[in-house]
Amino acid sequence: MSLPRWQSNSTASPGGWGQGWDRFVAVWASLNLIWVAFDITYLPLRTFWLQRNLYPIPSVPLVVPLTVIPDLTPLVDPIKGIEPHRETQAYIEQFRRLDAALLALPAGQRPQAAQVALLNRQVQLTVQMVDSNPFQASGATGTLEKIKNRLRQRADLDSARQASGLLLSPDWIQARGWNSERRFWNDQILPLVATNYWRSIDENGRPTDHFWRIDLLLFQSVFGLDILLRLIRMRRRLPGLSWGDALLRRWSDLPLLLPFWRWLRLMPVLERLQTSGLVNFEPLRAVVSRGVVALLAVELFEVLSLQILDGTQGLIRSRRWPQRLRALRSHQSVASRDERALVELVRIWAPLLLSRVAPRLAPELQGLLGYSLRQSLDRTVVPPPLRQLQPLLQVESGISRQLAGGMVESLLELARSTGNRLGRRDDVQLDLLQRFIDRFWDELAAALESGSALERSQELLCALIDGAKGTYLSQINRAGIEALIQELDQLITAPGQQTAPGQQAAPSQSKPLNRPEPPATPAP
Template identity: 65%
Template sequence: MVRPRWLSAQRVTASRLWRHWDRAVALWAGVNLLLVLFDITYIPLRTFWLQRNLTPLPQVPLVVPLSLLPDLTPLYDPVKGIEPHRETQAYLQAFQRLDQALLNGATPAQSAAQRRRLVALTEAMINENPFAASGNSGTLEKIKNRLRQRAGNDSAKQAAAQLLGDPWLVQSSWQQERRFWQQQVLPLVATSYWRSIDENGRPTDHFWRIDLLLFQSVFALDILLRMLRMRRRFPGLSWRDALLRRWIDLPLLLPFWRWMRVVPVVERLSQAQLINVEPLRAAVSRAVVSLLALELFEVLALQLVDGTQSLIRSSQWPRWIRSLRSHQSVSGADEQQLLDLLRLWGPMVLGQVTPRLAPELQSLLGHALQQQLREVPGGVMVPAGVSRQLAGGVVDSLLDLSRGTAQRLARSDDRQSALLQQAIDRFWEELAAALEKAGTLERSQELLCALLQQLKLNYLAQMNRAGIDALMDELDELTAPISAAEPPATPPA
């Protein structure tokens, strides 16, 4: 793709202090962008940050632990107004007490009350669905499915009572059962949470305070400093114009649509020479041009051809042609334009250009005379030198006449100027009169419009067939820099 001229322009080198400041702010803006992306995705990915594991196939119980990642939920839950859900916390605590009792050697009769308590909490969780408040109703379905598969029962409530009943615990040891509960059920239960709402009825979100204190204040200061530097460089620039020139920094100060900060952050990182976005810019520019160029070319071509056809169909052509006469011109200066052009070009063409064409004109006329003599009986016997001599005499006579005419046109002669102007006016008058006779104008308009219509159809059809990608490839070939190692092509001897 062609590199824009404003990207190739040499920038004014700033002082070392300003360069360090710009780089520091660009890096700080990059950190802010990462934090913004983390904040936007925190609620949908809270389960991942809580459990820190991956499940590549949701239908297969395959878990990839990521224990190296820190647990950020205790730090970031208060920012989002997230608190543990009371029902699920009671469920986790009840299982913890039951687990401790069974591990300490409690008899089935001693742990029966605790098991009945956990079964009751399971039924209450299924009935009330505490996961709906956080938008994770599918988690409850996962818990129910795992209970059904474990117990082989179609009812999740009966499956929970069966898994915590005496017959089941007699057949299976608690070590095996607690592994199922701790790996398959409790991690899902722990993902439930409760999120408070503010006075406006929206979910609590304190991220704006962090953003304002740590980032937006720095961005506002940097924008102000950039405006001051711009006004020092251009003293006549107003504050408003200086602010408008930094319009790309506006998303950095907006408390909403924070994802739009990717544009000013990339611009600052590129300006600070920390990243190179030129290949990406070229690819995006090529894609945009490829999408819009064909439609734009078609619209412009149609508008140009349609405008020309409308102009040709006008019935005012004779009047327009007559208005070109000298006595109907708009101003006195316009009257002499065509006459001055003829006075300039006439001597140049007749006195300088035409005499230099003498050899070519002699050869052309000699060949034409030789071909003409061959058609005459006995003309084949005429030597070729005769035709060349005859052509040379004719050309010399014409060139002498051309030189004489050029000399006379170069002279300042009022009578000559008047005659030329009269001849031009007569030409326009006769042309307008000829167009008014016997439908000449109408027929000419029909033919010209049909020609333009055919041209329009052929041009658009050719563009649709060829496609814009071929044009873009040709543009890349024309604008690609020539390699220094490639030797220049030598012209043939």
């Protein structure tokens, strides 16, 4: 039983600087894959990277701050062409001025005229934001809905516009105090407003994205050099291979150079990690392939089995059996006398069976024939009253052994001489043997044509195959593929079948016990 692939010897990478280069490229490709995944998910997760807060349950105001993660938005936003939205940015700046003006207001005191003007301005900006929906450009309309819902819940009103006017009214500020109100705005409203952004458009009418420049300079240049080195290494190993054929053999590296569909780089990255020896993905591949086999094995085997059985039934139901048997004759099935394969096969096997195999069966044949003769003598020659005499039985046994030995020796001598004669090449003998075989096919075909044996045989064979369809295939369904997989696991992991990784199993030198060596027989 062979070992699992991940336990056998893996293909070694080129030694020296080649192995170091392969490992460096594997690590560099892994970093590029992480960078590609970050780029693909940056826009959907920009709110997380900006606030660095995790909300485990969306419907519950439970926040897990992740301040250990640095703020990457100032570095990545310019790459993506992201700028602060003017309307929402003006809203935040206006609130900062309002907050600075109301911080000096004592608790329970009504805001002054200047402060009331700032409150009214903030209400106007809130109503304008609700009406114009500046979040639509960034595809974050749901954020505006969150803002409106929180304003309605805070003021216990059905309209977000009326709720903003009530929350920013002088009477509300005087009754509740600004310290508690500013906490609501700073914690629940302004962080949502700050997530809005505006993305510029390039000359092609698409959103600005400079990711390809970093990808080209830092990663794809290294990948191109690595692919070139692999092609050179392949052509040194196979001098007759052209550059085009070598490039086609490395087709799996193409996603590393594509500026689109960058998620396809997962395949060449995994391949480099596997071949460099840094990571072994073979157990994972085995588990995945096992799942696929568990889903498709039974259906695939049923289809193949039905095709084979239906094809066999079609051959059995054919009415051309006699014609096909006659076509086996020498003058129809071969092109010349030298190609009489069946005759040559008989000429080779007949001496082998008669002169070498049959003599070794002499003890068994003598025992079988002696027992048969003794039974015949005991029933026909010796009367029943004399069967109890021991000397007479011994004489009978000796006569049986002598007769059996003489008969077997005569038959074996005849078989040996016949085999020796058949072993010699004789054209007349070959012609006679060929006539016998041709006559056999003719007589068999005639027997099938004249009687009802052909139709009855076809019916019986087709019935057997129909029974196999109904029982064997249904047993496969009932047994299930999981039992087969478990049996395969037991065979692979059986004690004494495993070999340490990196070592090959030594060939067995032991011989089966209690098995005598056959005696040497001279060649005929």
